[in-house]
């Protein structure tokens with residue numbers, strides 16, 4: 001296979017198809033037609049000598065050769081970012097692309113921080129990905145983004161994690177409930193139905209760990225993947241929940257919520273900026289870490 005025939009453009013197209021798992025969505029993202037995308041993928045596959053994608057139902061999936069190529073494309077992308085950063089540093093510029101992936105709950109504060117960052121560095125283009133912790137850890141493992149925001153850096157990966165903000169988890173009840181005056185023990189809450197985040201969520205993980213440590217079990221009535229839905233269901237009187245203080249907002253009573261005084265709460269696990277230790281950070285990524293640390297608020 002001759003390297004001379006492969007272009008960065010083709011590799012970018014290939015990585016975009018892999019990212020979206022779809023030719024048509026990749027074409028849309030790249031502002032190309034679907035046949036133009038298919039032709040580029042066919043040209044790369046001809047060079048490689050093996051198919052890069054296979055059909056699985058209505059979706060397409062990477063073949064083993066496709067996975068190898070994706071990893072190589074990401075390494076090339078890292079090297080190129082390092083080169084751009086080096087050149088940017090020589091020119092004293094901060095420009096380029098920044099990809100940040102955050103867990104669902106971080107969307108309550110991170111966009112505001114990003115807003116300030118964008119104003120300071122208008123030449124940096126930003127791509128944001130929001131998903132629950134399990135999905136964000138998968139992206140981290142596959143080196144898909146520059147930086148990750150989460151509150152439980154995975155122990156099984158070699159990462160650098162820098163805490164920058166508190167993430168207190170509190171027990172909330174409908175404002176209409178009359179509960180015994182606090183401080184309450186968790187055991188006193190077991191008769192009440194609880195609404196929980198889904199398995200794979202960082203919030204759920206923190207709660208499950210606390211319950212395992214203290215030997216309590218809660219009456220979980222419903223698990224769901226949306227902080228907002230849980231917050232609104234609690235306000236409507238459906239049950240209690242354990243949520244990040246960021247989700248509850250500044251005026252819980254106005255939202256129909258009451259934060260309970262429960263022994264052992266709030267659970268504390270700070271938000272961290274995380275990246276793979278082997279990742280070569282681009283100038284935009286380093287600038288964003290500095291920005292977050294400038295506003296760090298840890299107790």
Ligand code: PGA
Nearest residue numbers: 104105133151201202203
């Ligand atoms: P989650 O993650 O939004 O998946 O619950 C929150 C966290 O990592 O603390």
